[in-house]
Amino acid sequence: MSAKPAALNAALASFVAAGHRVSVVGSHLLLHDVPIVDDKCRIQLGTLVATFVYTESSITPPATHQVWLDGPFPCFANGTPIEQIRHSEIAGGEIAPNVRARFYFSNKEPNWTGYANHFDLLMHYWRIIADQARVIDSNCARPIATGGIWVAPSESPFAYPDACSARGNFMSVSERLAQSKVAIVGLGGTGSYLLDQLAKTPVREIHLFDGDVFELHNAFRSPGAAAEEDFGSKKVDYYAKMYSPMRRGLIPHPDYISDANISLLGQFDFVFVCVDKGLARKLICSALQERDLPFIDCGMDLSMSSANEIYGTCRVTMSSAQKHNHFWNRAPTMEDSGDGLYDQNIQIADANALNALLAVMRWKQHLKFYAMPNAWNHMEYMLGAMALAKSDTIDNNNAN
Amino acid sequence: MNHEHEPAPHGVKIILNMEEVEVHPGHLTYAQLVHQAYPEDPPADSSDIVYTITVSHPEIGDRSMARGDEPVPVKKGMVCNVRKTGRS
Numbered sequence: 308m309s310a311k312p313a314a315l316n317a318a319l320a321s322f323v324a325a326g327h328r329v330s331v332v333g334s335h336l337l338l339h340d341v342p343i344v345d346d347k348c349r350i351q352l353g354t355l356v357a358t359f360v361y362t363e364s365s366i367t368p369p370a371t372h373q374v375w376l377d378g379p380f381p382c383f384a385n386g387t388p389i390e391q392i393r394h395s396e397i398a399g400g401e402i403a404p405n406v407r408a409r410f411y412f413s414n415k416e417p418n419w420t421g422y423a424n425h426f427d428l429l430m431h432y433w434r435i436i437a438d439q440a441r442v443i444d445s446n447c448a449r450p451i452a453t454g455g456i457w458v459a460p461s462e463s464p465f466a467y468p469d470a471c472s473a474r475g476n477f478m479s480v481s482e483r484l485a486q487s488k489v490a491i492v493g494l495g496g497t498g499s500y501l502l503d504q505l506a507k508t509p510v511r512e513i514h515l516f517d518g519d520v521f522e523l524h525n526a527f528r529s530p531g532a533a534a535e536e537d538f539g540s541k542k543v544d545y546y547a548k549m550y551s552p553m554r555r556g557l558i559p560h561p562d563y564i565s566d567a568n569i570s571l572l573g574q575f576d577f578v579f580v581c582v583d584k585g586l587a588r589k590l591i592c593s594a595l596q597e598r599d600l601p602f603i604d605c606g607m608d609l610s611m612s613s614a615n616e617i618y619g620t621c622r623v624t625m626s627s628a629q630k631h632n633h634f635w636n637r638a639p640t641m642e643d644s645g646d647g648l649y650d651q652n653i654q655i656a657d658a659n660a661l662n663a664l665l666a667v668m669r670w671k672q673h674l675k676f677y678a679m680p681n682a683w684n685h686m687e688y689m690l691g692a693m694a695l696a697k698s699d700t701i702d703n704n705n706a707n
Numbered sequence: 708m709n710h711e712h713e714p715a716p717h718g719v720k721i722i723l724n725m726e727e728v729e730v731h732p733g734h735l736t737y738a739q740l741v742h743q744a745y746p747e748d749p750p751a752d753s754s755d756i757v758y759t760i761t762v763s764h765p766e767i768g769d770r771s772m773a774r775g776d777e778p779v780p781v782k783k784g785m786v787c788n789v790r791k792t793g794r795s
Contacts, residue, residue: 497795581795608790612725622792639757639793692786694763696771
C-alpha cells in the first residue's frame with residue numbers, strides 16, 4: 308500500500324508526536340535511531356522492529372511482547388550486556404524482505420497483560436536500551452531528530468497483509484515462493500484448486516490459460532460458491548475475478564495452448580499442466596522440456612466398479628532440467644486419457660483438490676519452502692487403498 | 708503344472724481395478740498387469756499408451772510401476788490400479 312491509510316496515520320501519530328522516526332515495511336514497523344550502548348561503552352544507533360499487521364481500516368494490536376533489533380547488542384553504561392532482554396540471534400540477519408535484524412528480544416514487566424498498541428510495546432524496549440545511553444550522554448534522553456513516518460511501497464501481490472506469515476515470523480520463508488511468473492494451463496477441477504492455493508502465495512503473476520466456458524457442472528468441481536450468473540463466462544475470467552479481492556497479478560488468457568501460442572510458455576518460472584487431452588499434454592510438456600523449464604503435470608482417472616463404487620488414481624509428475632527422462636513413461640499423451648465417467652457431473656471435487664494439493668506441495672518443496680530429503684518426481688495416489696506411491700528421485704534411474 | 712488360458716489351480720486372488728482376479732503366484736510385470744486389466748488394448752511393452760500402475764499391500768508397501776520397472780511380487784489380497792491418468 309503506497310497511500311497511507313487513515314488508520315495507519317492514527318496508529319503512528321504518537322511516535323511522531325514524541326519525535327520518533329518510524330517506517331512501515333510490509334508487515335513490520337521499524338523504530339529508527341535507537342541509541343544503544345555497545346560493549347565498548349560507545350553509543351551507536353540501531354532499529355527496533357515489531358510485527359505490524361494492518362488493513363485499510365484497522366491495526367491489529369501487538370500479538371506478543373517480543374521485538375527484534377538491528378544494531379549491536381545493547382549494554383549497560385558499563386559495557387556489560389543487558390541479558391534481561393536477550394532471547395535469540397537471527398540467522399542470516401533478515402526477518403523479511405528489506406527488514407534486517409540481528410537479535411530477538413523478550414522482556415516484560417511483572418503483571419504484564421499485553422500491549423494495547425505498538426507505541427507502548429516499542430517504548431518499553433526504547434526505555435530499557437536508551438536509558439543506558441542517557442547515563443553516558445544526556446542528549447539521549449530524547450529522540451535525536453524530528454518525528455516522521457515512511458511507508459515502503461508494497462511489493463506484495465496481496466490487497467491486504469499476509470497476517471499468517473507475519474504473525475508466525477515466517478516472512479522470509481514465504482518469500483521463497485515469490486516467483487515472478489507462474490502459469491496454470493487448464494482450469495478444470497484440478498487447475499481451479501491449484502489456483503485456490505497459488506493465489507494465497509506471494510507469486511507475483513499467475514497466468515491462467517483455458518478457452519473453456521464456466522458451466523453449471525463446474526460449480527460442483529471447483530473451490531468457492533459460484534453464483535448462477537457466473538455460468539457462461541470464460542473460466543479464466545471467472546477465476547481472475549473471484550480472487551481479485553485478495554490479490555493482483557492474475558492474468559487471464561481465454562485460449563487453449565496450441566502451436567500458434569505455445570511460445571507464450573517460455574516466459575514462466577514454473578508451469579502447472581492440468582489439461583485432460585493427451586495430445587495437448589504432449590505439445591505443452593515437450594515445449595517446456597525443450598526450454599528446460601520446470602513444470603508439474605497432473606492427471607487422474609476415476610471409474611465405477613461393478614459394485615457401483617468409484618475408484619481410481621490421481622497422478623502428479625514433475626519435470627525439470629535436473630530430472631526429465633522419466634516423464635514420458637509416466638504421463639499419458641495418447642488420445643484416450645481415461646474413463647468417460649469423468650465427463651459426467653459427479654461429486655469428485657475432493658479428488659481434484661487432492662491432486663492439486665499434492666502438486667502444490669511438491670512445488671513448495673522445489674522452492675525449498677518445505678523440506679525435501681528425497682526429491683520425488685512422480686506420485687500416485689490410489690483412492691481404493693489410500694495409498695501414496697512415489698518414484699523417480701533425482702539420484703535413481705540413472706542420468707536425468 | 709498350469710495350463711495356459713486356464714485358471715491356476717493354486718492361483719492367488721488380488722484386487723485389480725476393484726475386481727477380484729486370480730493370478731499365478733510369483734511376480735507380475737507391467738505388461739502382464741495391463742493385459743489383465745485391459746485385454747483389448749495392444750501389448751503394453753510396445754504401445755504408445757502410458758498406464759499408471761499402483762500396487763499396495765502391507766508386505767510390499769505402496770508402489771508405483773512404470774514401463775521398464777522390475778516386476779512386483781504377487782501377494783494375496785494386494786490392491787492394484789491400472790489407470791490412464793490423463794483427466795483433470
